Amino acid sequence: MKIYYDMVAAQWYQSEIEGIYTFGGEKKPISYNQADTDHLSFELGIKNNHLGPLIGIMTARKRNGAVTGNGPLFIELQKKLISHGGISFIFTSEGVYHDSIEGYTFLPSQEKWIKITAPYPNLVYNRIPFRKSEQAERSQRFFQILKDRKIPFFNPCFIDKYELYYLFKNHPILQKYLPKTILAAHKEDLFSFLQKHGTIYLKPAQSAKGKGIYRLKQIENNKICLQGLNKNENFPTFHSFWEHWEKELTMKNYLAQEEIDSAQFEGNRFDFRILVHAEQNDYQVTGIGIRQSYHQDLTTHVPLGGRLLPYGLLQTNEHDDFIQTIVKHAGRVLSDELGFFGEFSIDACVSHSGNYYLYEVNSKPMSFDETEIEDKKINQLCSLFYQIANF
Known part of the structure; x- marks a missing residue:
């Protein structure tokens, strides 16, 4: 009419x-x-x-x-x-x-x-x-x-990275895909975590697109090396690092995450970017892209120097099984705990030794550079609109 x-x-x-x-x-x-x-x-x-x-x-x-x-x-x-x-x-x-x-x-x-x-x-x-x-x-x-x-x-809200870890860490299936993670709020805890893993990532709990991310390393003679996209700093001791960074780490609710030895393609590490939509009381993969570090190895985000690869180039049955598993379980946990999620994206990876890891979930997915994924996204969203609106 x-x-x-x-x-x-x-x-x-x-x-x-x-x-x-x-x-x-x-x-x-x-x-x-x-x-x-x-x-x-x-x-x-x-x-x-x-x-x-x-x-x-x-x-x-x-x-x-x-x-x-x-x-x-x-x-x-x-x-x-x-x-x-x-x-x-x-x-x-x-x-x-x-x-x-x-x-x-x-x-x-x-x-x-x-x-x-x-x-x-x-x-x-x-x-x-x-x-x-x-x-x-x-x-x-x-x-x-x-x-x-x-x-x-x-979707009801942005997702806090540490809240996500807390939601998933007790899940019988998702827990095995999580990198070891702690809040970077206490000096002693962070020092012990760094000593255990040697190299860790520092990430603001409420950031996106790779912003504010750092790699922290313990090098020879217990010196500390901090690597960021636009800054590199060295400190003689962990104590001196903490003196300089305590305010930043605590104010922005940074978390610390073990570094994963990611699998590589042609000499550079890569991640999975997975777009997901709800469909008929379940969750389906709308598209998968590969993001590869290129000009720097701190992050694979394209605006920060990463590059695109087609998923088909690296696709395996094992990758497919992992992605299907985390998509369904992550969607159900998020909707059960935080409110209905009709759409989200997942950042994940496979390690050099073949273990899979789920890094984070984004409730407001960025546009995918792959036009076929964006086209399918429009179709999936409109289909979901009609389904929920009961038309």
Whole structure:
């Protein structure tokens, strides 16, 4: 059925049939009026006199007030939804009111965003890009409103690296894939951990994209070597290292992780990047990419000097089995403990000796450079939208 939006009056209506039809997550009646060709129109699906789905994509504003987020992803989702009789809009917590939400919808025919006022959607897809924005009182209050009104949403939160380790370490299957990890909050614990492993990684518990990561080594005469992407420092003793770094390590909740002797391809180590989506009460792999260290060996992230390789180049049955195993179990643990995760990505690796390791899980996956994975991601997300929204 075709519905219209009057931009001046900020009202939705339909002109086809006089009767009670509903729209949005709270199934509010949509009024009947004569169509005005100057008004925006959208062709929506209909199920039991309910029109939709209407998908809300939650993002955030920058300090200057501009709406931010993954614009190309939002546009592709809107195009796909429209082609299947749905519609989406993006919004921030500042646009949320008691019975409506102010946001923006993309018009593919005009290649532009327009401001709209919409009812609460059938589903909210959380793509808030900043931890601070997501944890803000206004955002948390909105998530509670969604729960109270029984409007589904995913993904519920960013994932803290140490919280993830804590969730997985007691799982009968996932625990065997975890690198040894501790919080880097206490001098004695960190020193013992470094002595035991010789080389460790230091990672902020709430960072992403390889930011703030360091390698810490104990070298000859008990000297300490710290290697970062943009700095290398040497310290005569662990005590002197701790004096310089204690504040940074504790303020940013750093964790320490044993270094894994990763398998190599043509002389450089590589990791798996795995994109996952929920599907019919289970979790399926949407795509797998290989990220290889290249200009530096501290991290494999492409923006920091890593490079892409196709998974097919290194694919084995053992790799496939490991990936399928961690995908299903990780998805279930996250959703059981933190709230429904419809999408996430996993960073993992295989060691030189053939052991597998799960490094971290990302609840707001970055765009994959592989176009075939991104295309499949759009399809999987839209399929999930329809499934959850019950259309």
